[in-house]
Amino acid sequence: MANKIKLHIPTKEFKLFLKSISKITESIIIKLKDKKMEVLTTSEGGNIIMLSSFILPDEGDNNVDLELPINDISKLLKICDFAIEETIILEINDNLIKYKNDYIRLKFYLAEKSIIPLPPQVTPDKFRAFPISFSIKLNMDKLIQLEKGFSFVRDNSGNTKVYFYVEDGVLYGELTDYQSDTTDSFRVSLGTDYTGQLIGRIPIKFDVWTLLDYFNDEVIFDVSVVKRKSLTYNILFIRQLSENLEHNYLIQSLKN
Numbered sequence: 280m281a282n283k284i285k286l287h288i289p290t291k292e293f294k295l296f297l298k299s300i301s302k303i304t305e306s307i308i309i310k311l312k313d314k315k316m317e318v319l320t321t322s323e324g325g326n327i328i329m330l331s332s333f334i335l336p337d338e339g340d341n342n343v344d345l346e347l348p349i350n351d352i353s354k355l356l357k358i359c360d361f362a363i364e365e366t367i368i369l370e371i372n373d374n375l376i377k378y379k380n381d382y383i384r385l386k387f388y389l390a391e392k393s394i395i396p397l398p399p400q401v402t403p404d405k406f407r408a409f410p411i412s413f414s415i416k417l418n419m420d421k422l423i424q425l426e427k428g429f430s431f432v433r434d435n436s437g438n439t440k441v442y443f444y445v446e447d448g449v450l451y452g453e454l455t456d457y458q459s460d461t462t463d464s465f466r467v468s469l470g471t472d473y474t475g476q477l478i479g480r481i482p483i484k485f486d487v488w489t490l491l492d493y494f495n496d497e498v499i500f501d502v503s504v505v506k507r508k509s510l511t512y513n514i515l516f517i518r519q520l521s522e523n524l525e526h527n528y529l530i531q532s533l534k535n
Contacts, residue, residue, distance in 0.1 A: 283371075283372050284343055284345065284372075285340050285369070285370050286311075286335070286341060286343075286368070286370075286371065287336060287339040287341055287366050287367075288335060288366065288367045288368075288369060289335075289336065289366055289367075289523070290359055290364065290365055290366060291365070292524055293359055293367060294356065294359040295494045296316070296331060296333045297355050297356050297359065298356065299329075299492035299494065299526050300318055300320065300329065300352060301352045301353065301356060302492050303321070303322045303327060303490055304320050304321065304322060304352075305350075305351055305353065306349065306350050306352070306390070306394070306395045306396065307320050307348075307395065308346055308348050308349070308392060308395050309346070309347040309349060310345075310346050311335075311341075311343060311345050311346070312344045313342065314334065314335045314336070314337060314341045314342050315332055315333065315334050315335060316333040316335060317330070317331070317332045317333075317403065318330070318332075319397065319398060319401070319402070319403055320397070321396065321397070321398040322487075322490060325398070325399075326484070326487045326490075326530065326531075327487060327491075327529065327530055328398045328401055328406070328528070328529040329526070329527065329528050329529070330403055330406045331524075331525065331526050331527070332524070332525045333523060333525075334522075334523045334524075336366075338366075339368065345371070346392065347376070348389050348390040348391065348392040348395050349389070349395075350390035350394070350395070354387050358378050361378070361380070361383055361385075363380055363381070363382070364380060374389045375387070375388060376388075376389065401529075406527065407527075409503040409505070409514060410503055410504075411475065411501045411503055411516070412475045412477075412502055412503060412504045413473060413474070413477040413501065413502040414473060414474050414475055414500070414501045415469070415470050415472065415473035415500050416470070416472070416497055416498070416499055417469055417470060417498045417499075417500050418470070418496065418497065419493060419495070419496045419498065421452075421467055421468075421469050421470070422469075422493070422498065424467050425441065425452045425454065425465075425467045426488075428454050429465075429485060431454075431463065432454045432455060432462065438458070438459065438462075439454060439455070439462070439484075439485045440454070440455065440457075440482045440483060440484055440485055440533065441453065441454050441482070441483050441485050442454075442455065442457065442480045442481065442482050442483075443480065443481040443483075443515070444477065444480040444481065445473075445476075445477045449468050449469075449470070449471050450468075450470050450471070450473060450500075451466050451469060452466070452467050452469050453465070453466040453467075454466075454485060457480075457482070469500075475502075477502055479513075481513045482532055482534075483532060483533065484533065487530065488530075491528055492526075493519065494519060494521065494524065494526070495519055495520075495521055497519075498518070498519055499517070499519070500516075500517060501515070501518065502514070502515055502516070503516065512534075513531075513532040514529060514530070514531055515528075515529070515530040515532060516530075
C-alpha cells in the first residue's frame with residue numbers, strides 16, 4: 280500500500296453506508312476500486328449476506344485500488360459523528376487510518392485481513408448473477424406497518440416468521456408461524472404492481488428481517504428460484520438505491 284493515501288468521503292452518505300452494514304456485522308473489509316467502496320459481508324450464522332457499494336467523488340486519491348480491513352466499524356461511525364465538515368478526509372498511512380479537523384485528531388490501526396469473516400463461496404459477481412423470477416417495488420410505509428405488527432403477534436418462543444406470498448394478485452407479508460396452531464397473525468398488503476411469478480410462501484425468521492436497514496422510501500423486493508439436485512428453494516433479495524449508495528441483502532428462505 281502506498282503511503283499517505285487521502286480519501287475524500289462525503290460525511291452524510293458515508294454514515295448511511297456504515298450504519299446499515301453495522302446492523303449486520305462489526306468487522307468488514309472495505310474494497311476500493313475505480314472511485315467506489317464495496318463491502319461484502321455476512322451476519323453471524325450466515326442468515327443474511329450483504330453487498331453494499333458507495334460511489335465516491337472524483338477527489339483526492341479516491342481512484343486508488345486497496346483493501347481496508349476494519350475490525351470495529353463503530354470507529355468509522357464515530358469519525359462521522361466527530362466530523363464538522365461535509366467531506367471527511369481519511370489519511371491511510373501503511374496500517375493506520377488518520378483523521379483530524381479543527382478540534383480533534385485521531386488514528387486507529389487496520390486489522391489483519393485474515394481475521395475478518397467473509398461469506399463462503401460468494402463473490403460480488405456471483406451475488407449479482409442470480410436470475411430474478413419475481414420483482415416488486417415496496418413502499419417504506421408498508422414495511423413499517425409490517426414491523427409494527429410484530430408487537431401484536433410477539434411471543435416468547437422466538438419462532439415468529441414473516442411469510443411473503445401472492446394471493447389474488449396481491450403480495451402480502453404475514454407475521455405468524457404456520458407450524459403452530461396457536462400463533463396469532465398480522466397481515467399487510469404490500470402491493471400489486473409486480474413482474475414475474477411467486478409460487479408458494481417465502482418464510483423468513485422475523486429477527487433476521489429486523490437486521491435490514493432502510494435509507495429511502497422505496498425498496499426493491501426480488502425473488503430468485505434456485506434448484507440444486509432435487510431441492511428447490513427461494514432466495515430473497517432486498518435492494519435499495521440512491522444516486523451514490525446501493526445496499527443489497529440476500530436472505531435464503533426457511534423450509535416451508
